[in-house]
Amino acid sequence: MTLEKANITDNEILTSITKKSKAYWGYSEEQIQKWDKNLTISQDYIRDHNVFKLVDNELILGYYSYVFKDEKVIELDNLFILPEYIGKGFGKYLVLDFLNQIKEEKIERIILDSEPNAENFYVKMGFIKIGEFETSIKGRFMPIMEMKL
Structure with missing residues (x-):
């Protein structure tokens, strides 16, 4: 298993992983389609951002991406895993690699908007909830989340 910088040609598989991973939490196909723009990983996104994929025997199991918000803040923008690999330690593996990637930066904090069903995962990884916002689904x-370094 390796972690590699994503290629711009990985955009379709990363988009597929994102949608499948989101659907894992019980969202309908109709809802996933409503979120299509937010769940699509474009070639431009991969070219312009830090995107790393987890590969096992040429199969991409998941990925993460991050964005520098300013010189002291990084946003963990995406972290998605194929549903059949959720709950098997791969998310933790990706977060630890992300933390390793940024360790040389002079970052003071990491922020992210968590899938509500993944909040406990991020808490276990050392993040704390600092707020919330209502999504396009009423009542959701x-x-x-934030991690201070």
Whole structure:
């Protein structure tokens, strides 16, 4: 198993992983389609951002991406895993690699908007909830998480 910088040609598989991973939490196909723009990983996105994929025997199991918000803040923008690999330690593996990637930066904090069903995962990884916002689904709130370094 290796972690590699994503290629721009990985955009379709990364988009597929994102949609399948989101659907894992019980969202309907109709809802996934409503979120299509937000769940699509474009070639431009991969070219312009830090995107790393987890590969096992040429199969991409998952990926993460991050964005520098300013010189002291990084946003973990995406972290998605194929549903059959969720709950098997790969998310932790990706977060630890992300933390390793940024360790040389002079970052003071990491932020992210968490899938509500993944909030406990991020808490276990050392993030705290600092807020939330209502999503396009009435009554569904997305946690805003932070890790201070």
